[in-house]
Amino acid sequence: MSDLQPYGALLLVLWGTLTALDLVSVPQGLLCRPVVAGAVAGWLAGDVQAGLRVGVLFECFALDVLPIGAVRYPDYGPATVAATAVAAGAPWEFGLGLGAILGLVLAAIGGRSLQFVRRWNARAIQHRAAALAAGESGAIRRLQYGGLLRDAVRGAVLTAVGLGVAWAITRALPLDRRTAVGLSLVAIGGALSAAVNGAIRSAGRGPRLRWLIGGAGVGLLLAVLT
Amino acid sequence: MTGRWRALLRLYAVQGTWNYERMLGVGMGYAAEPLLEDLKTVDPVRHSEAVVRSTEFFNCNPNLAGLALGATARAEYEAVPGVQIVRLRTALCSPLGALGDELFWAGLVPALVGMALAAVVLGAGWWAIAGLLLVYNLFRLATGIWAIRTGLQAGMKVGAAIGASWIPAAVARIGPVAGFTAGLAIPLVAAWFLRGFGWAGGLGAVALAGVGVAVTRWFGPALTSVRFTLVAMVILLLFRRIGL
Numbered sequence: 001m002s003d004l005q006p007y008g009a010l011l012l013v014l015w016g017t018l019t020a021l022d023l024v025s026v027p028q029g030l031l032c033r034p035v036v037a038g039a040v041a042g043w044l045a046g047d048v049q050a051g052l053r054v055g056v057l058f059e060c061f062a063l064d065v066l067p068i069g070a071v072r073y074p075d076y077g078p079a080t081v082a083a084t085a086v087a088a089g090a091p092w093e094f095g096l097g098l099g100a101i102l103g104l105v106l107a108a109i110g111g112r113s114l115q116f117v118r119r120w121n122a123r124a125i126q127h128r129a130a131a132l133a134a135g136e137s138g139a140i141r142r143l144q145y146g147g148l149l150r151d152a153v154r155g156a157v158l159t160a161v162g163l164g165v166a167w168a169i170t171r172a173l174p175l176d177r178r179t180a181v182g183l184s185l186v187a188i189g190g191a192l193s194a195a196v197n198g199a200i201r202s203a204g205r206g207p208r209l210r211w212l213i214g215g216a217g218v219g220l221l222l223a224v225l226t
Numbered sequence: 227m228t229g230r231w232r233a234l235l236r237l238y239a240v241q242g243t244w245n246y247e248r249m250l251g252v253g254m255g256y257a258a259e260p261l262l263e264d265l266k267t268v269d270p271v272r273h274s275e276a277v278v279r280s281t282e283f284f285n286c287n288p289n290l291a292g293l294a295l296g297a298t299a300r301a302e303y304e305a306v307p308g309v310q311i312v313r314l315r316t317a318l319c320s321p322l323g324a325l326g327d328e329l330f331w332a333g334l335v336p337a338l339v340g341m342a343l344a345a346v347v348l349g350a351g352w353w354a355i356a357g358l359l360l361v362y363n364l365f366r367l368a369t370g371i372w373a374i375r376t377g378l379q380a381g382m383k384v385g386a387a388i389g390a391s392w393i394p395a396a397v398a399r400i401g402p403v404a405g406f407t408a409g410l411a412i413p414l415v416a417a418w419f420l421r422g423f424g425w426a427g428g429l430g431a432v433a434l435a436g437v438g439v440a441v442t443r444w445f446g447p448a449l450t451s452v453r454f455t456l457v458a459m460v461i462l463l464l465f466r467r468i469g470l
Contacts, residue, residue, distance in 0.1 A: 026239035028288060030335070030362050035342055039355050052346055056415055059343060063336065063408065064451050068327045074452060093422055101459055104452050122245035125252060132252075132281050135274035137259055140281055144256040147243035179466045181423070186462055188419045189431040190455025192412065193438025197451055199408040200439075202332055208405035215409025219344070222410075223417035226348065 004045065004085065004167075011044045012081055013159045019077025020155020024114065025148055032077040034058030041081040047088035054084045054099055060191035061104070064198035075110025078155055079103040082162025086170055097183025098175065099166075100190075106162045113154050121147050229260025230378070233295060234370050236260065240288045248283045254295060255281030261299040261378075269305075276302040279311055285319050287326020290393075292370050294318045296377020297384035306382060314382060321385070325393050330366075333400030338362055340407025347411075347418035434458060 004012070015037070022031040030036060035055040042051015058080045065073045083103030087095030124146055125132070131139035175183070203209040240253035258280035265273040279298070286294060294315060301311045338358050345354035380387035416435075420428035438454050 024244055025242045028238070028241070029366070030338075030359055033339060033358070035339065035346060036355055036359065039352070048351075052351070053419075056343060056346060056418070059339060060412075060415060061452060061455075063339065066327075067331055068323075097459070101456070104456055108452060118245045121243045122247045125243065125245060125248060132255075133278060135277035137277060140252060140255045140259065140277070143252050144239065144242050147252070148239060151242070176466075179463070181427070182462050182466065183459055185423060185427050185431045186434060186458045187455060188416075189434030190438055190451060190458060192416055192431070192435035193442065193454065194451030195408070195412050195415070196435065196439050197442055198336075199405070199412065202336060202408070203405050206401075208401045211402040211405035212409040215340075215406035215411075216413060217409075218406075219410040219413035222348075223413045226417075 003089075004163075008044060008046075009163055012041060012085060012163060013156055015040055015044060016078040016081040016159025016162070017152055017155040019081065020075060020110070020158060021148070021151055023075055023077055025151040032075075034062050034076045034080040037077045037080040038084050041084035042088060045085055045088040047084075050087040050089070050092050050095060051084045053092040053096055054087050054103070055080055057096060057100060057187060057191045058083065058103060058107075060195035061107075064194040064201075066198075066202065072115065073111055074104075074107035075114060075158070076103075076107050078110055078159040078162055079107035081159055082106055082166050085163055085166040093184055094175075094177065094180040095184075097180055097185070097187045098169065098173070100187035101183065102162065102166055102169065106158065106165075110154075110158050113158060117147075117150050117154050120150055229263055230374055232260035233257050233299075234292065234374055237288070237292055237295065237370055237374075240291050248281070249285035250288065250291060251281050251284045254284050254291065257291070257295055258299060261295065262302060265302060268303075272302065272305065275308060279308060279315075282312070282315070284315055286322035287330060289330050289366055289369055290322045290326040290373055292373030293377040293384055293388060294322060296374045296379075297381055298377075300378050300381035304381060310382070314384070318384070321388065325388070325397060328397045329393065329400060333397065333404050334362065334365065337400060337404040337407050340404065340409075340411040343411040344407065344414050347414045 019032045019037045022028060038051040038055020038058065039048065040051070042048040045051065058076050062076050067073055080103060083099035086099035086102055124143055128139045128143060199212055203212040236257040240250055240257055242256070243252040244250065255277065262273060262276050262280070265276060284294065298311055298315060301314065338361060342354045342358040345357070376387050376391065377384055416432065420431055438451060442449050442451050442454050
């Protein structure tokens with residue numbers, strides 16, 4: 001982890017909060033996608049390359065998520081920001097695995113925290129049920145701003161805790177090179193399995209599967225040639 | 227009727243109070259407020275009833291919510307009986323959810339993300355990120371504008387307007403593109419990551435990926451890819467701790 005100044009840490013918390021808000025509440029403009037969250041977090045932490053590596057890794061995990069209906073899913077935005085903070089400033093082969101552990105745990109906690117906010121929203125609505133039944137516009141606005149605020153607090157806390165843990169584990173858990181590289185390889189293997197799983201599940205058995213296989217063939221060819 | 231642009235902006239936060247009871251309900255009420263403003267002066271009683279209806283249970287893909295928003299707002303101005311408006315909202319939940327999810331979450335997003343991943347690993351860097359954000363958000367903005375306009379024009383006939391629109395054809399076309407770009411990106415990403423580790427490391431990671439696919443598909447939702455990876459990492463740490 002590169003030595004973050006308080007100002008840099010604050011910017012990362014703000015960015016993590018924005019990605020958390022973007023996932024569901026506002027504006028859902030793909031800022032929460034790990035490849036975006038990681039690149040910007042890497043830039044803020046002074047290591048764009050680490051951000052891109054972490055972002056691409058978590059994007060593979062995110063490809064396994066189809067946010068349809070009321071499905072529960074991990075929150076990869078703040079997780080990617082914290083994982084990037086772990087990986088920044090070190091060769092990516094060593095930092096990626098440790099960052100992935102923290103990021104995956106944080107993503108799962110982030111998913112749970114989303115359920116908490118949703119239940120909190122429901123309680124707030126019940127609390128103002130009479131005003132809603134009377135058609136009070138002010139009550140609708142207050143509920144809406146309250147919901148956004150709750151989600152923003154969730155994102156800020158998640159990112160701040162993630163950055164705190166990132167700071168602690170990079171100091172308290174110095175890994176030897178072989179273990180660090182091993183963890184990175186496991187993270188990459190796991191991410192690839194997630195991406196393949198997501199792609200196969202989305203493809204089903206129709207024409208999309210044929211296009212998936214065709215794309216994989218072209219990708220393999222390009223990987224060999226480049 | 228005024229306030230279309232404000233309604234469009236508010237639709238960006240339509241899931242701001244998402245919950246398991248009313249789902250998008252309150253967010254829809256918040257977005258409907260600017261569209262229903264003129265009704266306040268024309269018919270204050272009807273306005274109050276319309277506001278109450280607009281916050282009731284509703285769920286669909288947020289990117290197509292403008293269709294329901296526009297249609298119900300027009301129905302309120304046309305003094306359509308409230309029961310029919312509630313029925314319209316209920317009837318729109320499933321089709322707008324299914325079409326929007328297929329178009330955006332299962333189609334456009336994986337298609338663009340696949341392209342962005344391939345572009346990043348091929349060296350496009352920030353251009354790939356900027357392209358992803360720009361294309362998606364422009365498409366989403368255009369869809370939002372179209373959705374509100376179509377909903378307001380069609381009113382209670384919005385179902386027929388959706389059926390005759392570009393959406394069903396786009397849903398059919400975007401799936402294969404998403405499949406192709408996901409397929410394209412995965413080998414490129416694998417090569418990008420594993421090139422620096424040598425043959426043994428690379429083969430180990432690919433073998434782990436294969437085991438991960440098999441095991442997670444076998445166990446289903448009980449063992450997600452995230453859980454599989456964390457278990458594998460813990461096992462590795464334990465092995466290293468005892469000197470293997």
